[in-house]
Amino acid sequence: MKIHHLNLCTMCPVGGRLISGGHRSILDAGEMVVHALLVETAREGLVLVDTGMGLEDVRAPVRRLGPGFVALSRPRLREEDTAVRQVERLGFKRDDVRHIVVTHLDVDHAGGIADFPDAKVHVHRREHAAAMYPSTLSERNRYRKVQLAHGPKWELHDDGGDSWFGFESLKVVADDVLLVPLPGHTRGHSAIAVRADDPVGPDWLLHCGDGYFFHLEKDDPECCPPMLRKFQATIAVDDAARRANAERIRELHRQHGRTVRVFSAHCPHEYRALAETERDRSGRLPD
Ligand SMILES: [Zn+2]
Structure with missing residues (x-):
C-alpha cells in the first residue's frame, strides 16, 4: 500500500526549547506539526488517518477551534495545508x-x-461518547461540537479485538488498518496501525496520536522538554494510564523498532524523517 505523510497544520506555541527542545530561545515559538496519513488501499479506496484542521477551521478559527486553543497553540492555518x-x-x-x-x-x-462528509468515520466507542456526552469540564472544553455538527457517518469500535505485538487491536479497514486502544490522553484515545509491507522498511506504521509528543520519549532513558512534559500531564484525562501506555509504546519501539515504525501526531522530527523517506522512495520510482 502506498502511504503519504501529510502535515495538516504547524502550531507555534510559545516556549521555544521548553516545548521543542534544541537550542532555540524560550522567547521563540516552539514547533508542533499535525501529522496525518493518507493510505492508498487496493480495495477500500483512500483511508485518511487523523484529519487535523479543516477548511471551516481555517475560515473561522476562534468559532471552530475555541479561543483558548487558538491562543495557546497559535496554529498557522492555511487552506493549502488542509487534508x-x-x-x-x-x-x-x-x-x-x-x-x-x-x-x-x-x-x-x-x-x-467535515470536509469528507461521505466517508465512514472510525473511532473507539469511548472516544465518541466522550465527545458527544462530555462528563467533566475539561471534556466539555476540549471537544468542539461545531466540528461534528454535520453528522459524520460514525463507525464505532468496541473492545475485544485480537492481539497485535501484545496490544489489543480492532480491525477497521480489512486487515490493513487497526485501531489500538491507548487511553489516557482522552477516554478513548487509540493508536492506529497501518500495514506498510515495505520491502526495504518496516512491516507496520503505528500512528500514536497524542500517546506521546517528542521523539526522544521513545528512548531509554526517555527525554522530553519540560513544558511539553507538563502539558501532556495536565491535559490527560487519566495521567497514570497515559504514562503506562507511553511505557508500552517505548517497549514496542525497543523490541520491534525495525518491524513497527512508531511516531506521534505532533513531533516535527518524526514527521520530517518519514516525509523525507517517502520523497526519496517516490523519487526512485519510474513514472
Ligand atoms: Zn493533538
Whole structure:
C-alpha cells in the first residue's frame, strides 16, 4: 500500500526549547506539526488517518477551534495545508476518501472530518461518547461540537479485538488498518496501525496520536522538554494510564523498532524523517 505523510497544520506555541527542545530561545515559538496519513488501499479506496484542521477551521478559527486553543497553540492555518486540499493536490477527489480513522476527537484531530462528509468515520466507542456526552469540564472544553455538527457517518469500535505485538487491536479497514486502544490522553484515545509491507522498511506504521509528543520519549532513558512534559500531564484525562501506555509504546519501539515504525501526531522530527523517506522512495520510482 502506498502511504503519504501529510502535515495538516504547524502550531507555534510559545516556549521555544521548553516545548521543542534544541537550542532555540524560550522567547521563540516552539514547533508542533499535525501529522496525518493518507493510505492508498487496493480495495477500500483512500483511508485518511487523523484529519487535523479543516477548511471551516481555517475560515473561522476562534468559532471552530475555541479561543483558548487558538491562543495557546497559535496554529498557522492555511487552506493549502488542509487534508482535502492535499488529497486534491495528489490527484484524487475528496470522494475517493472512503474511510477516516481518528486517534481521538480533540480539535486538532477532528476538524477535517467535515470536509469528507461521505466517508465512514472510525473511532473507539469511548472516544465518541466522550465527545458527544462530555462528563467533566475539561471534556466539555476540549471537544468542539461545531466540528461534528454535520453528522459524520460514525463507525464505532468496541473492545475485544485480537492481539497485535501484545496490544489489543480492532480491525477497521480489512486487515490493513487497526485501531489500538491507548487511553489516557482522552477516554478513548487509540493508536492506529497501518500495514506498510515495505520491502526495504518496516512491516507496520503505528500512528500514536497524542500517546506521546517528542521523539526522544521513545528512548531509554526517555527525554522530553519540560513544558511539553507538563502539558501532556495536565491535559490527560487519566495521567497514570497515559504514562503506562507511553511505557508500552517505548517497549514496542525497543523490541520491534525495525518491524513497527512508531511516531506521534505532533513531533516535527518524526514527521520530517518519514516525509523525507517517502520523497526519496517516490523519487526512485519510474513514472
Ligand atoms: Zn493533538
